[in-house]
Amino acid sequence: MPELPEVEVTRRGIARALAGQRISAIEVRESRLRWPVPPAVRGLAGLTVRSVKRRAKYLLLDCGDGQLIMHLGMSGSLRVLPAGTAFDKHDHFDLVLGERLLRLRDPRRFGAVLWRKTGDAPHPLLARLGIEPLSRALDGARLHALTRARRAPIKAFLMDSRRVVGVGNIYASESLYRARIDPRTPARRLSLARCARLARAIKDTLRSAIRAGGSSLRDYVGADGGYGCFQLRMLVYGREGKRCRRCGAAVRRIVLGQRSTYFCPACQR
DNA sequence: CTCGCCACCTGGGGGC
DNA sequence: TGCCCCCAGGTGGCGA
Secondary structure (H helix, E strand, C coil): CCCHHHHHHHHHHHHHHHCCCECCEEEECCCECCCECCHHHHHCCCCECCEEEEECCEEEEECCCEEEEEECCCCCEEEEEECCCCCCCCEEEEEEECCEEEEEECCCCCCEEEEEECCCCCCHHHHCCCECCCCCCCCHHHHHHHHCCCCCEHHHHHCCCCCECCCCHHHHHHHHHHHCCCCCCEHHHCCHHHHHHHHHHHHHHHHHHHHHHHCCHHHHHCCCCCCCCCCCCCCCCCCCCCECCCCCCECEEEEECCEEEEECCCCCC
C-alpha cells in the first residue's frame, strides 16, 4: 500500500496512541523481514516512545535511547489494537504499550524494523535520502537544479529516493499527469517552468492523498476497520484504455524501469 | 558517477 | 477446483 501519503496518515494515526507511552513488551514473531530485525529491538521494553516522526517512507519512533525505524515495504500496515488481540499469519511484530499494542502486518515481508542507538551515525538506509516533497525545499528551482545532467526519464528520476523521497509508482504517474509532462521525458530536458509545474503537481497530489486518507484515520487506531480506506480518485493510474478525464484520449500504459506507467499521450508532452 | 535491470516475498485475479 | 501465469503501492545491489 504505502507511498508517502499512506505512511504519513499512518504516522498521524499511531502517534496519538503511542506518544508518551511506555513499551511494556516486544513480540518478534518473524524476524526475516527485508533485513533481519536486529537483536537490540527485543530489548526495548521499559523505554518510552517520545514521538513518532517520518523521513521519506520511514517511520521513526524516538525512544530516548535510540530510534525504532519502521518501513512498510510494499504490503505492510500498522495498526493500534487492544493488547492481547489474536495475531494472524502475517502479523510479524508487536510493540506492546500497556493496554494497547502497535502491530506490523506485512505479507510480502519487504518491510523493515530497525534500530539506531542515540549517538550513532545516521542509519545507512536513511543517510543518503533526497529532499522531502512536501517541504519548502522542493520547488521549481530546486527541481530544475536537481534534474540537470540527469538523462533518466523524469518518472524514474522522481522515484529515485536519492533525489526526491516519497514519490512512488502511483503518485509519480499522477503527478506527471497533473503537470502534463510525458513520463518518458529525459529529466534534464525539463524547463524551469515545467519543473515549477511539476513541483506544484507533486505537492498537490500528495496533499490530496493525505487528506483523503486522513478522513479514515479513525480506522487505523480503532479495534478493527480496514487499512486502505483511501477515497482518492486516481486521475490516470490504472486507467489504461479509458478516456483521459481532461481531453478524452485513450490513456496508455507503458513500462518504465519495470514499473507500470500510465499517461495521456495527448495531454502529456 | 549513472542507468537499467534483478531480486527479495506472498497473494490475488484471470484464463483454461 | 486446480494450475499456471501475470501482476502488485519499495528499494538495495549488481554489472555495464
